[in-house]
Amino acid sequence: MVDCLVIGGGVVGLSIAYEMAARGKSVRVLDRREFGSEASWAGAGILPPGGSKNLNHPLDQMQAASSDLHREWAARLSAETGVDTGYRECGGVYLAGKPGEVASLLGLQGWFAERGVEMHRVTHSELREFEPALVDDPDRIRAAFLLPGEAQLRNPHHLSALQQACRRRGVDLVPHCEVTEFEILAEQVVGVASRGQTYRADRYCLTSGAWTHQLLEQLSISNGILPVRGQIVLFRGDRQLFRRVINEGPRYIVPRDDGRVLVGSTEEEVGYHKGTTDEAIAELTDLAHSLVPQLRDAQVERTWSGLRPGSFDGFPYMGRVVPWSNVFVAAGHFRSGLFLSPAIAVAMSQLMCGETPTIDLTPFAPHRG
Ligand SMILES: Cc1cc2nc3c(=O)[nH]c(=O)nc-3n(C[C@H](O)[C@H](O)[C@H](O)COP(=O)(O)OP(=O)(O)OC[C@H]3O[C@@H](n4cnc5c(N)ncnc54)[C@H](O)[C@@H]3O)c2cc1C
Known part of the structure; x- marks a missing residue:
């Protein structure tokens, strides 16, 4: 007892x-x-x-x-x-790839501001200075915001x-x-x-x-309570290419200290079926390649999925x-x-x-x- x-x-x-x-x-x-x-x-x-x-x-x-x-x-x-x-106060970058996404990031900035959290927009040249590994293409990245307080575990x-x-x-x-x-x-x-x-x-x-x-x-x-599947791709790298978590819509790219890079994720209602799909892994891999071109040279070490506990x-x-x-x-x-x-x-x-x-x-x- x-x-x-x-x-x-x-x-x-x-x-x-x-x-x-x-x-x-x-x-x-x-x-x-x-x-x-x-x-x-x-x-x-x-x-x-x-x-x-x-x-x-x-x-x-x-x-x-x-x-x-x-x-x-x-x-x-x-x-x-x-x-x-592995708790690191690494900061985050939020990117808008499409015009509508700029508005939603401005909304997110307002939401954080109301709560006293700093999130600020940066120019392309400032972004290049902060994270030089990110693609330098204003058609791919229309707007970028920094969230210095973001951390990772x-x-x-x-x-x-x-x-x-x-x-x-x-x-x-x-x-x-x-x-x-x-x-x-x-x-x-x-x-x-x-x-x-x-x-x-x-x-x-x-x-x-x-x-x-x-x-x-x-x-x-x-x-x-319902299961919501999320898939992840893990790249193996030999050095850290960027420091901050990169976010675009519901997707993200997370740099670990040892050079590994984790890319996620999907939201799928497929019951209790774990496992990955070729489509999702290809989509996440493309996202990583398009935002961090040097990842094209990195090996995919592993892919996996997990079941998030969602609620109605x-x-x-x-x-x-x-x-x-x-x-x-x-x-x-x-x-x-x-x-x-x-x-x-x-x-x-x-x-x-x-x-x-x-x-x-x-x-x-x-x-x-
Ligand atoms: C791809 C992905 C990315 C995510 N990214 C983030 C993120 O960046 N930040 C964040 O905060 N969250 C993230 N999440 C969400 C986060 O992982 C979950 O919200 C969290 O792990 C839920 O924890 P839990 O302990 O409730 O569930 P779980 O980790 O699923 O643990 C539940 C445990 O209960 C056990 N169990 C089930 N039934 C029984 C039983 N009958 N008897 C005994 N044991 C049982 C299971 O074996 C399991 O170990 C992510 C999730 C996924 C899948």
Whole structure:
């Protein structure tokens, strides 16, 4: 019997376990596979900046809190485990390739400005100075903006650090342990079953990513969590060609310190089918070649896909699962789960420890539909 049983060891579950253990709680995390091997591994690790003013909506507050916490957690995880999580405040470049995209970037600039985040337009010659590896073609790049506060995380390294830090805090991590059933008594879950064994806890937290849908259904909770596939191409390079994350519409190119370059991503509703398609990989490769011509000489090292946990209204599910008195959920963070994970961990731990979360979780209530 532990204080808290976390079901799903992606970035969300591991972060919650890490934070709950810091509060002195005994924690066990079950994952049906190896820890951190689904969306949290597959993601790009882009961390947009959080604002400092007009943070009226709880989602704005979560973003701002996460932005600060990532800096803190990277330092703390490195001190506790010796692992460099690859957290870098590298900055971002936002490009418009088509006329309509200029207007949407001006809108994004206004959205950031309202929240006190600097994003400014640069001329072609300034862009050349900042990122000389980018294509020098005003027909290809119609406008460019810099977002200096953008950061990135090497998510596989971050996940490895989180697991080590959890173990150091006494968290019991149980891989290859799929939860298939709940044992129920009145309005309480009293155990979960996996491979003929029952695991018991005071409270249960569902952090099973895109698969949370099925677990909530078993508890008779209808919900709009759905898998949204994203594909990635990884280039191997021998030196870093550019420093900032390059964004164009929903696509991005992320430079890692070791010369590798990650290009993503698609948004596909194909159920739980992972795998890549020739069309998407060709499209992402063309995008990379057209924006960074030197990548034509780089080898494609690997391609992959992951299933983001999407939600029907674009908001995540976070909170207690009414009417169950001891069941909580944190899932459905779509394209932002890596980014929001530390703030999710703090808010969910506050809630599960009986405190009022510093950030109001009402808009994310699991029973909203
Ligand atoms: C291509 C791609 C690019 C992305 N880029 C970014 C980005 O740049 N920035 C960002 O912030 N986010 C990004 N994301 C989104 C981010 O990866 C997700 O929002 C986040 O990883 C979700 O974390 P999670 O822990 O909820 O889910 P997951 O990482 O999917 O973890 C869920 C875990 O639950 C386990 N599980 C499922 N069912 C059960 C069960 N019944 N019993 C036990 N265990 C179970 C699974 O095995 C899995 O390990 C990207 C995602 C993809 C796919």
